[in-house]
Amino acid sequence: xxxxxxxxxxxxxGAASLVSTAALLDSAEAAEAxxxxxxxxxxxxxxxxxxxxxxxxxxxxxxxxxxxxxxxxRLIPADENGAGALGAGVPNYLDKQLGGAWGAGERLYRxxxxxxxxxxxxxxxxxxxxxLFHSCLRAxxxxxxxxxxxxxxxxxxxxxxxxxxxxxxxxxxxxVPSGIFFDILLKMSVEGFFADPAYGGNKxxxxxxMIGFPGAYADYYEAIDKHGVKFEREPMSLAEDARGHVHMSxxxxxxx
Amino acid sequence: xxxxxxxVDVVIIGVGLVGTMxxxxxxxxxxxxxxxxxxxxxxxxxxxxxxxxxxxxxxxVRKALMQDNTREPVTFRxxxxxxxxxxxxxxxxxxxxxxxxxxxxxxxxxxxxxxNDFQLATRTRERYGKKFLDADLTIQDWGVxxxxxxxxxxxxxxxxxxxxxAGNIKGQIQPGGDPHESPRxxxxxxxxxxxxxxxxxxxxxxxxxGYHPLPQPSSxxxxxxxxxxxxxxxxxxxxxxxxxxxxxxxxKSVPQTVLLPVLLANPNFELRTGCQVQRINLDSTKKHAxxxxxxxxxxxxxxxxxxxxxxxxxxxxxxxxxLLSSIxxxxxxxxGQGVVGRNYAYQTMSTVASFFDEDVIINPFMAxxxxxxxxxxxxGDNFDHSGLGFVGGAFxxxxxxxxxxxxxxxxxxxxxxxxxxxxxxxxKHYNHxxxxxxxxxxxxxxxxxxxxxxxxxxxxxxxxxxxxxDFPQNDLKMAAYVTAKGVEIGKAMGAKQxxxxxxxxxxxxxxxxxxxxxGGTVMGDNPKxxxxxxxxxxxxxxxxxxxxxxxxxxxxxxxxxxTLGALTYWAIDALxxxxxxxxxxxxxx
Numbered sequence: 001x002x003x004x005x006x007x008x009x010x011x012x013x014g015a016a017s018l019v020s021t022a023a024l025l026d027s028a029e030a031a032e033a034x035x036x037x038x039x040x041x042x043x044x045x046x047x048x049x050x051x052x053x054x055x056x057x058x059x060x061x062x063x064x065x066x067x068x069x070x071x072x073x074r075l076i077p078a079d080e081n082g083a084g085a086l087g088a089g090v091p092n093y094l095d096k097q098l099g100g101a102w103g104a105g106e107r108l109y110r111x112x113x114x115x116x117x118x119x120x121x122x123x124x125x126x127x128x129x130x131x132l133f134h135s136c137l138r139a140x141x142x143x144x145x146x147x148x149x150x151x152x153x154x155x156x157x158x159x160x161x162x163x164x165x166x167x168x169x170x171x172x173x174x175x176v177p178s179g180i181f182f183d184i185l186l187k188m189s190v191e192g193f194f195a196d197p198a199y200g201g202n203k204x205x206x207x208x209x210m211i212g213f214p215g216a217y218a219d220y221y222e223a224i225d226k227h228g229v230k231f232e233r234e235p236m237s238l239a240e241d242a243r244g245h246v247h248m249s250x251x252x253x254x255x256x
Numbered sequence: 257x258x259x260x261x262x263x264v265d266v267v268i269i270g271v272g273l274v275g276t277m278x279x280x281x282x283x284x285x286x287x288x289x290x291x292x293x294x295x296x297x298x299x300x301x302x303x304x305x306x307x308x309x310x311x312x313x314x315x316x317v318r319k320a321l322m323q324d325n326t327r328e329p330v331t332f333r334x335x336x337x338x339x340x341x342x343x344x345x346x347x348x349x350x351x352x353x354x355x356x357x358x359x360x361x362x363x364x365x366x367x368x369x370x371x372n373d374f375q376l377a378t379r380t381r382e383r384y385g386k387k388f389l390d391a392d393l394t395i396q397d398w399g400v401x402x403x404x405x406x407x408x409x410x411x412x413x414x415x416x417x418x419x420x421x422a423g424n425i426k427g428q429i430q431p432g433g434d435p436h437e438s439p440r441x442x443x444x445x446x447x448x449x450x451x452x453x454x455x456x457x458x459x460x461x462x463x464x465x466g467y468h469p470l471p472q473p474s475s476x477x478x479x480x481x482x483x484x485x486x487x488x489x490x491x492x493x494x495x496x497x498x499x500x501x502x503x504x505x506x507x508k509s510v511p512q513t514v515l516l517p518v519l520l521a522n523p524n525f526e527l528r529t530g531c532q533v534q535r536i537n538l539d540s541t542k543k544h545a546x547x548x549x550x551x552x553x554x555x556x557x558x559x560x561x562x563x564x565x566x567x568x569x570x571x572x573x574x575x576x577x578x579l580l581s582s583i584x585x586x587x588x589x590x591x592g593q594g595v596v597g598r599n600y601a602y603q604t605m606s607t608v609a610s611f612f613d614e615d616v617i618i619n620p621f622m623a624x625x626x627x628x629x630x631x632x633x634x635x636g637d638n639f640d641h642s643g644l645g646f647v648g649g650a651f652x653x654x655x656x657x658x659x660x661x662x663x664x665x666x667x668x669x670x671x672x673x674x675x676x677x678x679x680x681x682x683x684k685h686y687n688h689x690x691x692x693x694x695x696x697x698x699x700x701x702x703x704x705x706x707x708x709x710x711x712x713x714x715x716x717x718x719x720x721x722x723x724x725x726d727f728p729q730n731d732l733k734m735a736a737y738v739t740a741k742g743v744e745i746g747k748a749m750g751a752k753q754x755x756x757x758x759x760x761x762x763x764x765x766x767x768x769x770x771x772x773x774x775g776g777t778v779m780g781d782n783p784k785x786x787x788x789x790x791x792x793x794x795x796x797x798x799x800x801x802x803x804x805x806x807x808x809x810x811x812x813x814x815x816x817x818x819t820l821g822a823l824t825y826w827a828i829d830a831l832x833x834x835x836x837x838x839x840x841x842x843x844x845x
Contacts, residue, residue: 075674075675076674076678079676079680081679081683105326106326107318107326107345109326109343111713121333121341122766123345124341167673186673194312195662198311199313208661213621213660218504219493219494220493220496220619220621220622221450221492224494225450225451227453228616229617229619238311249490251488252490255299
């Protein structure tokens, strides 16, 4: 079949309305889930959507993406051991989390009155994560623009120095101490790096492969007392385990 | 408009471990029992099945099984002079919700406390003198002894099928078990789980120093088991997803696997889920409960009259239920008067990270929630405290339960929090580190307590519980002492680098420590210093029983669930054989 780039694919589709809208989803997972033969229409080349060069950002705007992609890659950089945040899809994870329930304040008690409190009392801002990111990213961009160099334009060392200044509360981001924003950015980046690929980061389980975590694989009964022996097995994602396997025992009542 | 329902014999608030046990026994004895559970029904199938259940982000990080803190959080401050603020996200401790309660997401660590723990105040003064304790400590005896609880510990362990090795059967020390344990009437129902490499390394190091390693008593079972209720459990496969998760394999002892099927089959019992109890109702004398008022899942308000009310919610919620119901005098730290909310305690957790060479393959992800190896040589009063300046201790063990990488990626001290050096350290140490836990006691202190918050409210308009807590100096001294012992063990294990992290103040709600909140409705012999008597009956309202780790006058060196199960059977025995035959005060005040 003829290979097309994503850009040319979209152009082609634009001229032909017969193609399933599912094929327009360009996340890697959705693309792989589409069986090419099922969307083939007469006279239209089946696009190769296996190469998704960039995520579709639904939450971050174009200015925010420039910061987030650059910052995440400094927090977890690619090195000789393998991919960093960008290669693992961490910004995509952040985008999907912040655009969804978590960003909207899932599991966050949101009644006032509001006070910053002590460090031991934890997060006390009225912002949802989504609001916090938009607000802080806007403040960062404005502050850096006034100084003449935006974050993504800095070299690695300057980016690291700026991130350290965020971490140590060196900036007031429209009222938010920058350390609060930095902590959430770092925490979510680590989540995206190590969470199941179903959430849009840890692409191809790349972070699990680097450390040797087998993922959702769940039976070590025979291996556990073979002490000191490396567990050699391809990691397993939640998606791979979705085979309808339910643990039933003939003599144990399953449902209550 | 409140709808008044038909009176029943017993209403139970919270259908977790305790509620299930009490309901099962009283329904079997012929009483009409209603169980009110605020969460939803859930079972091993379909709710606990893979692939969904092995999702670290959803269950570990986002706390999917926990009490809905958007509707019902707590407020917290370190000291009474500060303004308490809501715990807007759970981190430090994780109360569960839903059928089966917090036990659904437990690790299965099933300890007994020691005889000394139940008479801590008396025995500490006897052994170390009256001036030994710091002035702020308010520790006291339980009003029940180990010997009285032993048959109930035994029954509870056989209900769960706990896998372990006895160290002391009727006074005879047993090789391979805990020589410090108080005498038990027989061995555990099933043998210990397989020992993982972390445990084996710890065993070697601890033995070389003359200590006494033992397998962690585990209610993730080592072999198939049929409990006395006729329910069957499977062998645990060490998947590494216990704490904060439910078990898909029928291998973890939780209400769903050990008791609920029997309870739910009894027509004397009615389960109502989605029911948020607002208060226990009292009559005009304030000495007698008439039932409870609750709001159901679609917002309708009901009054459920009952002859007997059992509150069996998670520890901190038991405190709040009494405060919202005006049962018992609230504690005032300024005067030391009052009892409800008094002696709130916790657990003093420290860690020792032992970093090995890269040829030592640990495989941290192969574990159950209780498949570790530990020593009790520095727990409780198993060592001489003379001159140490503190009471209490900690078990020390290689009891790490998992290698789930969002939360578990140990790095040596001095490693940056991010960047290339962080990433390289994570990759280097993930599979070559043994984390030791030092699970320390928590002594009750005058300044630590719980009451109702004056400002913040839950989704039903009721005041939140306010927790005022910081680690007493006694416990920080204990943590420093036992952590130094843990570091010695780490070195004896052959680690290349050993980093001890003794617990330090101030207490923070931003970091997970344990979900072992205790105290606040403590038991005892004196109504001036306890909320319930030795049978867990409220002193002030004899037809209310309060059962939970909230009964503990202070928290011992071990996980609380084994003792809670024993106390529950102890209370059930008193209910069936004493109270229900002749309702009234079981102990005169």
